[in-house]
Amino acid sequence: MPHSIFTSEFRPALGLRNRHVQTLLPRLLPRAPLSRRTEILNLPDGDFVELSWVTSDGNSRREREVELSDDAPLFVLFHGLEGNLESPYARDLLNAAARLGWRPVLMHFRGCGQSPNRLPRAYHSGDTADAYWVLGEMGRRYPHALKVACGVSLGANMLLKLVAEQGGDGLDLAGAIAISAPLDLAASSDVLNQGSSRLYQRHLLKSMKAKVAAKLANGPLPISIGAHQLTQLNSFWAYDNEVTAPLHGFSSASDYYSRASAGRLLRDIELPTLILQSLDDPFMPRDLFSRFPQPSEAVRIELSERGGHVGFIEWRRGRLSSWLARRITRQLTDWSALSHSRQRHSVQQETL
Structure with a gap:
């Protein structure tokens, strides 16, 4: 097995191992509560995208504004084909980031928000320009904040392509996460x-x-x-x-x-990148990663035998829940700790 590919920790509960059950089950589970603020961000070509900023952590029945400092870490999510804020994975991942004290935001691809976009064109799996513009805007607004981007399905392929195109220093990101990416x-x-x-x-x-x-x-x-x-x-x-x-x-x-397709570009990625994928995904072939060159050392691929397409539902603490949210929580915590450690080291070096 290539050095960048690891066996995932995900284990579905008995009775939930079928790939279609895993794929469809998130749509049947209760949706996490979520309060949002919508922003219209105009693009250079005259079109726009809708940003949904999560303003509560989903823990309280009464929605309350979460007050964050300008240097609070930022979690930017890119959804899948025809997805939006109502997609089950979006709510799970955004709420997980909010509970950690991060500033979560979802970029709707053109035409996927509450209003149709202005231009004839829409969006596609390799369209990195809008995400690049949004991440640049986040860098201008929050220059001192730690930033992580996460893409799901189509959004995951797009994000991996963007990260590969921009190199290690081309994006103001500490890391990228790709979930169920259709890399071919x-x-x-x-x-x-x-x-x-x-x-x-x-x-x-x-x-x-x-x-x-x-x-x-x-x-x-x-x-x-x-x-x-x-x-x-x-x-x-x-x-x-x-x-x-x-x-x-x-x-x-x-x-x-x-x-x-981003699969051919995995060897070019320099930014720390986590890819979560299941072998039984009904959207892609089982031998997906054998089709591509060896990924770079910056890429960590976690493959599970089961999980479906953006499924990964587990039985935990007496209920069905999103393993993805738990895995992303751990990854964000690890990258945040690493960033703080580097900052302390930098301060120590400056005082010597």
Whole structure:
């Protein structure tokens, strides 16, 4: 096994080992309470993204504003395909960071917040520009705060691509976390077009096509199909070839998948990066990591035999709960402690 790949500590409870159970169960569990403040952040091209700032730690029945200093650590979350603040993993991870005293914020990709975005284009798995802009803005607002970014599914692939592109000093981040990243987009599209995984494909395509249909109703788009042809697109390959690619400057779905997939870039990552993945993920092939070059030493990959796609539900303290939230809590705590240790060492060196 490569030096960067480790066996995950995640163990599902008996009866919860099936990959589809793990994938769907988070949607059936009670949602953690969450209070948020929405910010519209304008982008250089005239569009915008919505930021959701978590303003309570989810522990109290009465929502209360959490007062944080400007140097409080910052946790930035990037959601998955067609996700948003209501996604179960988003609430779990943001609340976990808030309970640690961090400042949590979710960036909605274009069109995934409460309002449709302004431009014909939307977002895609390799679109790093908006995240780069948001992280730069966070650096300007909170220059002295420790910052960690976390991506889930599509957001995880995007984040890993961004981290690889920017090198060790190109982002004001102490670390990055990627959960269930579809690192080979073509392979994931193939898997999602087979067997029971088609149910996930159908669900996601329904949401994506509805957004494009609404834009078509308001005026023409730079794509070659109309509203009727849009309804006939029944696979990610077809949708990405006819919609995603032309809207975002790719020649075809194959071109998009090749250029946007982050797996080939794992060897270029210099920032401390944790990747959490399950071998039974119904969104991707089991041999995913064998397809890529050896990751860099900055990357730690934790593979679990089970867990589904962004599932990782465990039985703990008499109830079902998110192992992801527990694992991310430990990682944030470790990076925070390491940062404080380095700061103390730097102060000691300066006084000598």
